[in-house]
Amino acid sequence: MNTQILIVEGTSGVGKSTLIDALIRKYVSGNKKIRSLLHLTQAHTYGPLAEDEDRHSLTKEKNLVHLDSIYNLLNWSTISIKTEHKVKFFALLDTLHLTHCVRPGVLHWDDIKEYDAKLKSIDCKLIYLYAHPQTIWDRGIEPRQHEQFITGYGKKFGNNLNEIHQYFINEQILLEKLYSNSQLNKMDIHVEDDLDFNVEKCFNFWIN
Numbered sequence: 001m002n003t004q005i006l007i008v009e010g011t012s013g014v015g016k017s018t019l020i021d022a023l024i025r026k027y028v029s030g031n032k033k034i035r036s037l038l039h040l041t042q043a044h045t046y047g048p049l050a051e052d053e054d055r056h057s058l059t060k061e062k063n064l065v066h067l068d069s070i071y072n073l074l075n076w077s078t079i080s081i082k083t084e085h086k087v088k089f090f091a092l093l094d095t096l097h098l099t100h101c102v103r104p105g106v107l108h109w110d111d112i113k114e115y116d117a118k119l120k121s122i123d124c125k126l127i128y129l130y131a132h133p134q135t136i137w138d139r140g141i142e143p144r145q146h147e148q149f150i151t152g153y154g155k156k157f158g159n160n161l162n163e164i165h166q167y168f169i170n171e172q173i174l175l176e177k178l179y180s181n182s183q184l185n186k187m188d189i190h191v192e193d194d195l196d197f198n199v200e201k202c203f204n205f206w207i208n
Contacts, residue, residue, distance in 0.1 A: 010129030013140020
């Protein structure tokens, strides 16, 4: 493959965006010539589902169409450079099909296992970020308790901070099971480890 595509999964607030930002900066700072670089934040991978999710009108079919649109972008980016002898396309995605099975949650593993296989066919890689329950509280709940994510969106997960915290602990358990089912070349990371160490480890996994 002449591409390096990496999906980063993990429950809310564990540091996915921080890791991805560090990986992008490391790639850019280490290369004089920047090749095609695609970064899809959750504004692309998850955000387009939010309106239907809030209206309770999101269906399995709509969710799968959205996933297919992302796969088609990645697939085209791959096949369009199939004659190249060097890696010319780099991509980082902040969550994708695994997250969609837990949030918004209209999909299940049986709905996405073929999609997972399609991602494998274009050599996508997967990193899963694992956090201890206290870390989920310290990073994902307590600092954001007055932000809209908790005061607005988070209300669907619980009536108070402790209930929201428990939701994300349970979400992580479900994500772990989905991660174990994935056929992708994958690696799990403990977010409590040193950030620079994790960045170096993840960068080598992505690039090599």
